[in-house]
Amino acid sequence: MFALLVLSVLALGVLAFPVSAHGDGDNDHMGMPITPFPGMPGGDHMTDYMMDDEAIWINSDVITVMAVKEMPVFHFWYNNDINGSMARFMMAYTMITEFNDTNDDGAFQYNELLYAAPLGAYEWTIQTGEILNDNGDVTEIWLKYTKSGIHVDDEGEEHEMHGMDMMAPIYCNSSDDIDRFENVTLQFWAHIYTNDYVGNITASDGTNALYTIEGGSELKVDIEIGNFPFTNNNTRVAIQTMLRENMAMNHMLQQTHMYRTHERTRNVTGISQMDWTSNYGNESRFEDIMESHMQEIEFVDTTTGNEQGYYRWMNKAIINHVGGETEMVNVTASYNPTGMGLSVFLAYPNFNNGSLVHDPSIGLVEGAGPIVNMSGSFVILTSVAVIAIIGIAAVVIKRR
Numbered sequence: 001m002f003a004l005l006v007l008s009v010l011a012l013g014v015l016a017f018p019v020s021a022h023g024d025g026d027n028d029h030m031g032m033p034i035t036p037f038p039g040m041p042g043g044d045h046m047t048d049y050m051m052d053d054e055a056i057w058i059n060s061d062v063i064t065v066m067a068v069k070e071m072p073v074f075h076f077w078y079n080n081d082i083n084g085s086m087a088r089f090m091m092a093y094t095m096i097t098e099f100n101d102t103n104d105d106g107a108f109q110y111n112e113l114l115y116a117a118p119l120g121a122y123e124w125t126i127q128t129g130e131i132l133n134d135n136g137d138v139t140e141i142w143l144k145y146t147k148s149g150i151h152v153d154d155e156g157e158e159h160e161m162h163g164m165d166m167m168a169p170i171y172c173n174s175s176d177d178i179d180r181f182e183n184v185t186l187q188f189w190a191h192i193y194t195n196d197y198v199g200n201i202t203a204s205d206g207t208n209a210l211y212t213i214e215g216g217s218e219l220k221v222d223i224e225i226g227n228f229p230f231t232n233n234n235t236r237v238a239i240q241t242m243l244r245e246n247m248a249m250n251h252m253l254q255q256t257h258m259y260r261t262h263e264r265t266r267n268v269t270g271i272s273q274m275d276w277t278s279n280y281g282n283e284s285r286f287e288d289i290m291e292s293h294m295q296e297i298e299f300v301d302t303t304t305g306n307e308q309g310y311y312r313w314m315n316k317a318i319i320n321h322v323g324g325e326t327e328m329v330n331v332t333a334s335y336n337p338t339g340m341g342l343s344v345f346l347a348y349p350n351f352n353n354g355s356l357v358h359d360p361s362i363g364l365v366e367g368a369g370p371i372v373n374m375s376g377s378f379v380i381l382t383s384v385a386v387i388a389i390i391g392i393a394a395v396v397i398k399r400r
Contacts, residue, residue: 048141056128056143058192060216063364065192071120072145072188074219075247076309076362078369086370087257088247089299089309090341091362093188093223094119095240096181098231099347106332107284108238108345114231117181123148140193147186150178185226185355192219201318201359203328209293209316211359218312218363225348226355238347241360242340243311244272245299257308259342260298261335262287269300275339284332288315295333297344308368313346313360321354331358 072093077084131140195215202208263285286295299309
């Protein structure tokens with residue numbers, strides 16, 4: 001009985017998480033000073049953004065997104081779960097490749113690789129802004145990563161690469177590949193809307209595809225690629241995304257989430273530490289969500305099995321051809337657990353001397369966040385534990 005009492009008390013310690021408001025002005029955020037930007041919107045989801053020396057922060061009443069300045073990396077968590085103590089996720093764009101689709105499935109596999117360059121080998125500039133409606137309310141906050149030349153370290157050496165802790169050695173090809181992609185134009189333009197946003201991509205032949213972005217809880221990222229040095233007219237390009245689902249700041253809770261794929265014949269679950277021995281990755285099997293043009297990988301709570309976060313992408317992209325014609329093309333995804341995260345490749349057809357735009361996104365399921373309100377939920381949890389302790393004590397007294 002004494003052991004049960006001790007365990008009950010310890011359980012309270014595990015359930016109690018410190019909660020504090022996001023800082024502004026002179027306060028710190030994760031130990032770093034922040035400076036708030038002006039302009040709080042008047043939409044359904046209040047949204048704001050701020051910047052420090054290392055990152056840009058976007059906050060709504062649902063989601064907090066931290067965008068790392070040195071390369072396209074996004075951490076995101078529920079806004080009431082300060083710093084992602086209980087549930088924190090990551091999406092990083094880590095590599096650009098050219099490949100020869102030898103098995104004609106549209107997807108990237110490692111044995112098809114021709115050239116690959118880590119995106120951390122290049123310089124990145126980041127810009128931010130907001131869109132106002134006629135009433136002066138903020139309807140959208142955006143930030144944009146733009147690739148420039150090869151990154152040079154403080155000692156003047158080229159090819160120093162940021163983000164290497166997110167990349168297994170297999171991802172790093174020769175320095176010649178880095179030079180090869182130096183002049184590729186590449187942008188990751190992220191948008192978060194205060195209200196639900198319905199978009200429509202349309203090609204010159206009239207084909208179109210609709211999508212909906214959840215206001216205040218989803219960050220849409222427009223990937224724009226141009227000036228790509230295709231070896232010939234048959235090769236293709238792929239962008240690698242590294243996903244991590246178990247980034248909780250409370251180390252006791254880092255293993256409480258898994259990823260779950262949505263595929264045509266099965267759903268695969270796993271964690272970042274999984275490492276498939278095959279270098280070839282999975283074939284394309286992703287299934288569209290509810291007959292839409294969207295496909296996704298979920299981040300699920302291992303206890304409840306419920307989805308909390310996701311990485312989502314359209315199965316269509318737009319090619320802007322030289323001369324102004326636009327064409328809608330298929331996007332084909334493949335993935336491979338690497339032991340350092342889930343590696344997802346979004347593969348695109350050859351667009352010759354034109355450019356390509358594609359729209360993946362990250363987000364959280366509104367209403368599915370962890371309960372961290374100390375004034376409410378903790379009191380309830382404490383009361384339940386106290387009742388249990390009193391009950392145990394009563395049994396002990398009765399037996400005596």
